Amino acid sequence: MAMNRRDALKSFVLMMGGTMVGANVLLTGCSPENQIVGLEFSPEDISFLDEVGEAIIPATDTPGAKAVGIGQFMVMMVKETYSGEQQESFVSGLNMIKTDFKKVNGSKFMEATQEERTAYLNELNQKAMTSEDNEPKVIGMLKDLTILGYFTSEIGATQQLRYVEAPGRFDGCADYKKGDRAYAL
Amino acid sequence: MANQSYDAIVVGSGISGGWAAKELTEKGLKVLLLERGPNVEHVKDYKTATTPPWEIPHRGRRTVEMIENHPNLKRDYVLNELNLDWWAHESDSPYIEKKPFTWFRGYQVGGRSLLWGRQSYRLSDIDFNANLKEGIAVDWPVRYKDLAPWYSYVEKFAGISGNKDGLALLPDGEFQPPMDLNCVEKDVAERIKNYYKGARLMTIGRVANLTQPLEGRVQCQYRNKCWLGCPFGGYFSTQSSTLPAAMKTGNLTLRPMSIVTRLIYDKDSKKATGVEVLDSETNQTVEYDAKIVFLCASAFNSTAILMRTATDIWPEGLGSSSGELGHNVMDHHFRLGANGTMEGYEDKYLFGRRPNGIYIPRFRNVEGEQPRDYIRGFGYQGGASRSGWSRNVAEINFGAPMKEALSEPGPWSMGITAFGEILPYHENTIKLSATEKDKWGLSILEMDAEIKDNEKKMRVDMMNDAVEMLEAAGMKNVKGFDAGYTFGQGIHEMGTARMGRDPKTSVLNGNNQVWDAKNVFVTDGAAMTSAAAQNPSLTYMALTARAVSFAVEEMKKGNL
Numbered sequence: 001m002a003m004n005r006r007d008a009l010k011s012f013v014l015m016m017g018g019t020m021v022g023a024n025v026l027l028t029g030c031s032p033e034n035q036i037v038g039l040e041f042s043p044e045d046i047s048f049l050d051e052v053g054e055a056i057i058p059a060t061d062t063p064g065a066k067a068v069g070i071g072q073f074m075v076m077m078v079k080e081t082y083s084g085e086q087q088e089s090f091v092s093g094l095n096m097i098k099t100d101f102k103k104v105n106g107s108k109f110m111e112a113t114q115e116e117r118t119a120y121l122n123e124l125n126q127k128a129m130t131s132e133d134n135e136p137k138v139i140g141m142l143k144d145l146t147i148l149g150y151f152t153s154e155i156g157a158t159q160q161l162r163y164v165e166a167p168g169r170f171d172g173c174a175d176y177k178k179g180d181r182a183y184a185l
Numbered sequence: 186m187a188n189q190s191y192d193a194i195v196v197g198s199g200i201s202g203g204w205a206a207k208e209l210t211e212k213g214l215k216v217l218l219l220e221r222g223p224n225v226e227h228v229k230d231y232k233t234a235t236t237p238p239w240e241i242p243h244r245g246r247r248t249v250e251m252i253e254n255h256p257n258l259k260r261d262y263v264l265n266e267l268n269l270d271w272w273a274h275e276s277d278s279p280y281i282e283k284k285p286f287t288w289f290r291g292y293q294v295g296g297r298s299l300l301w302g303r304q305s306y307r308l309s310d311i312d313f314n315a316n317l318k319e320g321i322a323v324d325w326p327v328r329y330k331d332l333a334p335w336y337s338y339v340e341k342f343a344g345i346s347g348n349k350d351g352l353a354l355l356p357d358g359e360f361q362p363p364m365d366l367n368c369v370e371k372d373v374a375e376r377i378k379n380y381y382k383g384a385r386l387m388t389i390g391r392v393a394n395l396t397q398p399l400e401g402r403v404q405c406q407y408r409n410k411c412w413l414g415c416p417f418g419g420y421f422s423t424q425s426s427t428l429p430a431a432m433k434t435g436n437l438t439l440r441p442m443s444i445v446t447r448l449i450y451d452k453d454s455k456k457a458t459g460v461e462v463l464d465s466e467t468n469q470t471v472e473y474d475a476k477i478v479f480l481c482a483s484a485f486n487s488t489a490i491l492m493r494t495a496t497d498i499w500p501e502g503l504g505s506s507s508g509e510l511g512h513n514v515m516d517h518h519f520r521l522g523a524n525g526t527m528e529g530y531e532d533k534y535l536f537g538r539r540p541n542g543i544y545i546p547r548f549r550n551v552e553g554e555q556p557r558d559y560i561r562g563f564g565y566q567g568g569a570s571r572s573g574w575s576r577n578v579a580e581i582n583f584g585a586p587m588k589e590a591l592s593e594p595g596p597w598s599m600g601i602t603a604f605g606e607i608l609p610y611h612e613n614t615i616k617l618s619a620t621e622k623d624k625w626g627l628s629i630l631e632m633d634a635e636i637k638d639n640e641k642k643m644r645v646d647m648m649n650d651a652v653e654m655l656e657a658a659g660m661k662n663v664k665g666f667d668a669g670y671t672f673g674q675g676i677h678e679m680g681t682a683r684m685g686r687d688p689k690t691s692v693l694n695g696n697n698q699v700w701d702a703k704n705v706f707v708t709d710g711a712a713m714t715s716a717a718a719q720n721p722s723l724t725y726m727a728l729t730a731r732a733v734s735f736a737v738e739e740m741k742k743g744n745l
Contacts, residue, residue, distance in 0.1 A: 032250045056583045064588075080248045118584045129579055143583070147591065148246075151574040152238040160592050161574070165235065167407040167537035172367030176534035182573055182594040185238065185538070 036087045039079055046071035048094070048110060053146040055117035062160045065146050068153035074145045086141070093138020097124070157184035191217040191438070193736075194460055194475040196445045196490065199296025201709040201725045202481035203427030204339065208733035209479070210436035217473055218431070219443040219462060221482075222292035225271075225299065227424035231414030233267045242266060261674060263289050263300075268413055271300055279629055281618055286632035287673040290483060294441055295423040297483070297676070300412050303393040303420050303540070304566065305345045306719035307336050307356045311551065316715050319560055322513060322609040323685040325714045326695030329356065335727035342430075343421040343726065344399050346541075347391030355546040355719070361396045363389045364405075364541050368533045369569035369597050373658040374543070380657040385548045390566065392541040393421035393723075401429055407537030420540070442466050444625060448478060448705060450495035450503060456704045456745075457494075463625055477704045477736050477745055481729065484710035485615050485630055488681040491692070491699070491707075492617050493628075504682055504692040504699050511616050513609035513683055514634040515716040517675035521644060521667035522565060523651035524600030525660035534571060534594055542568035545601065545654070547718050549646060559642040561608070564718045565651065567601030599660060603647035606718045608639055609680055613672075634672045644670075677721050679713035697732040704745045706732045 041049075053070030078090050101109040105116055112120075124139045134140055150156040157163040161184040192214035195205045206218045224230075238244060243266055251264060257275045258264040264272075273290035280288055291297035310329045317324040333356070340359040348363040366374060366389050374387040394405040395418075402418035402425055411420045418425035431437040442465045448457040449472060459474035480487040488511055492502035504510040547562035548554065572595035581590045613634035621629050648665040655663045685691020688700035697712050699705040708729040710721060739745045 032253045034253070035249050057588045058584055060585050060588060077243065077246070080250070081243055081246050083249060118582075122583050125583065147574060148244055151591065152241075152244045154237070154239040157238055160588070163237070164537075165237070165408070170365060170407045170535075170537035170539045172365040172370070172535060172539070174534045174536040176532050176594070178531070179593070180534070181592050182571075183536070185573065 034084045035079075035082070036084050039087055039091070041075040041078075045094075046075060048098075049074045049142075051110065051114075051117065052097075052121065052142055053149070055114055055121050056143060056146040057150045058114060058118070063155050065150045068150055068155050070146055070149050073149035073153075074142070077145055077149070078141075086137075089137045090141055093136050093141070096136060097138065151184070188459060188472045188474045189217075190459075190474040191215050192475065193217075193477045193479065194219065194473060195479045195481060196460065197221075197296060197480070197482035197486070197709065198294045198423055198428070198439070199291065199481065199483060199709075200298045200301070200423070200722050201729045202296070202479070203298060203423035203431075204726050204729040205479040205481050205706075205708060205733055206431040206437055207427040208730050209737070210431045210434040212733070212737045213434075214436060214737070216431070216437050217475065218437060218439045219445055219460070219473075220294045220296075220439070220441045221444045221465060221486075222273075222294065222441060224294045224439070224441040225414070225424065227418070227429070228414075228416050231416055234410060234413040234416050236267070236413075257287065258289070260287050260671065261289070268300070278623060279621070281621060281629060281631040283631055283633040284635050285671045286634060287671045288485070288630075288632065288678070289673070289676050290486075294439065295428075298422040299414055299424065301393075301722060302720065303411065304544070304720040305340070305343070305347075305358075305391050305393050305723040306544075307358055308332070308717045308719060308724055309354050309356050311354045311547075312715065312717040312719075315561065315717075316609075321560075321715070322611070323683070323687070323690050323714060326684050326686045326691075331695075332724070332727050332731065335731040336723065339723065339726040339730055342399075343393050343426060343723075344395045344397075344402070345391055345393055345421075345723070346396040346405075348388050350386060350388050350546075352386065352546055354551060358391070360391065364392070364394070364396060364539055365389070366543065367535055367539075367569055369527050369530055369599060370543055372527075372530075373569065373599060373655075373660070376658040377545075377654055380654075381548075384554070385545065385654065387543050387545050390541045390544045394540055395419055402426070405540065407539055409538035409540040411540050444627070445482065445490055446470070446627060447490060447493040448495075448503065448702070449474075450498070450702060452495070452498055455702060457702050463627075465625065468625065476740065477706065479729075479733070479736075480705065480707045480711075481709045484678045484681055484713075487707050487709055487711045488615065489617065489630055491682060495702075499701075503702055503705070506701055507685075507688060507690060507692050509611070509683060509685075509690060510692050511614050511681050512611050513680035514613040514615055514632070514672075515607045515609055515677075515679040515713065516673055517604045517677045517716065517718065517720075518607055518636050518640050518644070518670045518672075519602055519604045519675055520670050521648045521651075521665070522567065522600065522602040523648065523655050523663055523665045524567075524598060525655045525663035527569065527597040527599060527660050530597050539568075542566050543601070549643075549650075557642070557646060559639045559646075561606040561639070561643070562718055563603045563605035563643060563647050565601040565603050567599065569597055569599035571595055571597050599655065601651050601655070603651060604675065604718055604720070605640060605643050605647055606716050607636060609683070609715055610634075610637065613680075615681055632673070636670070636672065677710070677716070679710040679716050679721060682707050682711035683714045684712050685714060696735040697728055698735075703739075704736075706736060708732050 049071035053065030405419040494503040545565035617628040682692040
């Protein structure tokens with residue numbers, strides 16, 4: 001199973017040509033069944049994912065997703081928690097975004113402004129949410145991993161949210177003012 | 186060389202075994218406490234108890250490798266990267282599912298006392314009388330008055346916080362001050378009370394988390410990470426409570442990595458003379474002698490030890506003369522209920538993470554109510570909270586708007602899940618496999634149990650009543666759910682060596698004494714004659730303390 005997926009992905013990547021995410025698919029060690037063997041991401045892939053994450057959760061008065069190393073986090077999660085099928089959707093989806101973004105905006109994603117990137121990803125998200133099978137699935141994955149990675153990061157939990165390790169007491173009816181930050185878990 | 190000899194041997198160090206060890210050592214007996222798994226030292230071995238979220242590698246999500254390696258654990262929340270070593274791995278300890286069966290075990294010092302849900306409720310005479318009244322299985326050999334003083338005794342030491350609600354079917358106990366309901370729960374509780382004119386009650390869970398300090402233990406710090414071990418000793422576990430008390434006496438020897446294969450039975454005296462232990466690291470077999478033995482190895486493992494004992498006399502093992510050893514498997518069936526959202530309360534929030542929820546005691550098939558098309562009943566557990574960053578905000582755009590929106594708490598919602606009683610069916614069984622063995626060469630268990638008509642009819646009410654109550658409480662978007670139930674998933678396995686009044690139909694008498702070997706006591710879930718709907722651990726504690734008191738009196742009289 002794992003072998004077939006690897007071969008399928010490899011040919012897919014080669015077919016698309018250019019600098020493709022997942023192009024480093026190699027025969028390395030063993031991984032669980034139902035996952036792509038040797039799925040690797042290049043430093044360029046990680047920078048790309050950092051910018052995707054930053055377009056979803058940007059720096060404001062607090063740091064954004066890039067500052068928490070969202071690219072690294074995403075590839076780790078994709079490698080370790082995604083099934084082979086999900087990995088395929090993720091990798092092919094990123095390749096699609098690269099090509100499609102250029103088609104729509106006339107420039108490469110990495111060379112565009114953050115406003116352009118955010119606008120494009122929003123479009124894609126709307127498309128996925130209104131399509132019957134949530135295609136392209138990659139946008140839901142990017143959103144999920146960015147939110148998870150950001151709000152559970154040290155910056156997200158302690159600067160963007162309020163982190164209280166040992167509250168020491170329980171108040172089930174505490175006052176809340178609109179704008180107060182949520183407590184991190 | 187003569188075997189090492191003790192006054193008493195306790196098999197298993199979880200909730201029941203910890204209590205047996207404490208009570209026996211405090212009464213002056215020299216005790217050997219055997220645990221099949223490794224030691225877990227209080228605080229020192231709670232490796233992830235204070236790990237911040239950003240240091241949890243997958244932020245609590247499962248890896249594909251974990252899922253593939255744990256086909257059984259993956260069926261529920263128990264498969265988690267933070268405490269994976271505290272749940273017995275199916276590769277080392279397999280079992281056979283003749284019918285689908287989920288068996289979640291804790292094979293380490295402390296057992297599942299480290300991992301339990303801590304909800305602590307007394308059974309009442311509606312429960313103890315039920316079998317007799319309805320002609321189900323056999324009558325309990327005890328009544329509430331027999332256990333009441335022992336419930337009080339264990340509650341005071343364990344530290345149970347709760348509210349005195351004055352209900353006959355859920356008797357009050359020796360409680361520490363209750364935790365608070367939050368404002369939405371208070372509102373819902375009030376509306377349920379009014380709507381049902383006092384016939385249904387929503388109260389705060391009675392929970393083995395301290396709201397006041399006890400010796401060597403600090404009150405709950407509202408971290409809600411109990412299942413990782415509590416560095417404050419905020420909840421009852423063997424490690425925080427019974428083990429230190431037993432150690433303090435100087436009478437306890439704890440031996441981890443010790444799998445008890447069988448009891449040594451002497452047919453002339455009709456007593457056990459000790460136990461045979463397989464060292465799980467060295468694979469060496471050792472024997473220990475004792476005057477009395479307490480089996481507290483968790484329901485099915487205590488029964489498996491009996492099944493491997495005295496097979497030269499009874500091929501099916503010690504206690505099988507009743508024809509009931511391994512029968513009457515029970516659990517609580519659940520995973521259904523309802524949830525909904527509560528409008529308003531935007532100016533209210535929660536501070537602290539309360540490791541407890543609400544409880545709605547049984548209200549079906551009780552006095553004064555129209556009987557249903559099934560017998561017995563169910564209770565609900567759940568709670569209200571404001572959602573956090575993981576909520577869906579589909580309408581909000583990526584970028585700063587979404588970042589800000591998710592940084593504020595979302596709407597209030599509340600969910601309740603029903604826990605229902607399963608009847609003791611003779612044909613629901615566990616037995617030792619004739620062919621399959623584990624890596625230590627011990628026959629593994631084969632589970633053959635299912636819920637039947639009574640439970641299935643009950644499940645209709647369990648979901649519908651939840652929907653009705655939340656709607657009556659003014660909640661919106663109320664939806665019923667039934668996530669399906671596999672036997673064992675309640676992690677409340679009970680029965681297989683039941684208590685009773687007659688050796689022909691029960692394995693244990695009213696003092697948890699094996700009819701066929703009076704110096705052997707079984708005081709864990711195996712002993713249960715019926716399941717009731719309440720979480721059972723507090724009853725194991727009470728039965729254990731009571732049985733120890735009886736055993737020691739009998740020893741003094743020369744009867745054991």
